Amino acid sequence: MNDREWLEKWREYFLAWYDEGRVGEKAEEAAEFSKKYLDGGVVSVSGGKDSMVMLHIVVSGCRRDVPVFHWDHGPALMPREVENEITHNILAVAPSAKIIIKKYSLGNSEKAREDWRPWYREFFSTLRSLGYRHHLLGIRAEESSRREARGRVVRRKHWTEAHPIYHFTWRDVWAYIFKHNIPVPSTYYKYAKLLGWDKVRLVTFFDKEFEKYGTPQLDGVLMWRWRYEFHRA
């Protein structure tokens, strides 16, 4: 079976699941839930499948001109081809949105792959500096027991975190993507073929933070072309 046939087969499966799993109803509920947090809120979009689904739900079901925050990890962690795809996808789904893109200051260096603590510091201080009261994130309960324990709404010190697609399963997410033709980075399909649709995630590439999950080793084989691409800069 070639790649196109493989994808077509799965498309059929997910489209069937869209009806059977009542994904449309779940999406309507997620849109209703999101409305409460859009006043003074921002939709945080990594560009991954979950956040793109959330963005589409918010834009089509709530407000077209919603503020969208996207964090650019920099070339060492996110190849420029993938990053360009992400920004293009965000614009395609939310053309009227106010898009805020902030870039990681160490994202050009090998250090970004070795030590992720500065990333966390800079990322959270950036979120704080944006001054939004609500942050909508594409976190799902099914992803991990820790995420499930966080609940659908989390009160942080400086903002409230809301998770509109908290109850979506991986099937629901892919069904929504195929039903509404939501663009996601093409690396998903490459990884899904090896890992399975349930396990595929968009995370930073060649990142030591994910070494314990074996992700950099997968990247070495599937994304070899981008391992040193940031040296070009």
Added chain:
Amino acid sequence: MQPLEVVFYLKTPLALGSPWIMFDSLLEYVKLREALGEKFFSLPSRAPLKKLDESLEIPLKKWRDIYIASASIFEPSDAGMYVFSYFKRGDFPFPSGRVRRGSGFFKDFYLKVVYTPVQRVRFYATGEPEEVRRLVSKVSSIGKERNIGFGFVKEVEVREVGYEWGLVRGGEAMRPIPVRYLKYYEDAAYMPYKPPYWSGESELCAVPFTRVELLE
């Protein structure tokens, strides 16, 4: 120095950390193990290895600063790739008493190993046949995750051949070649082109098995 064809016959599937295994890095690894003995396994960091690696002489011919040694050719070529997921507890004995397995030194790892069930791995190189034979006879396994049984070598064959395919074969690069050494290249990417390949140094190189034309 003779053109050589080296074939590793495998007992178990081959796990990969990149799409290719480089023949010069295999020989360099064996030389390094010979030079360091047991110390190889207890170095404080990989930093001193780089200097030593660079000073080691391996029995291969060079063109400019590149060894004439190809990247791996997997056979059968349509074996496909698969992922093997497993928990790895570290390669050291657990001490008695309470051990934190969630973080720190004894942290459990959940690994995803990309492997390919190939039967043979073929290389082309130009070097000293006897010394190459001696070195490859010491290679009991190749690739990644050898500690859990991947890439075990059943037999290795070194043949002297009449063609030098370690660098270019029929107009195709057989290994990464810096584009500054090329008149023409079909595809290029930043990658290391000489051992130690793990050092993180890279240069814009022609991608193995794509069309190239060498500068005179």
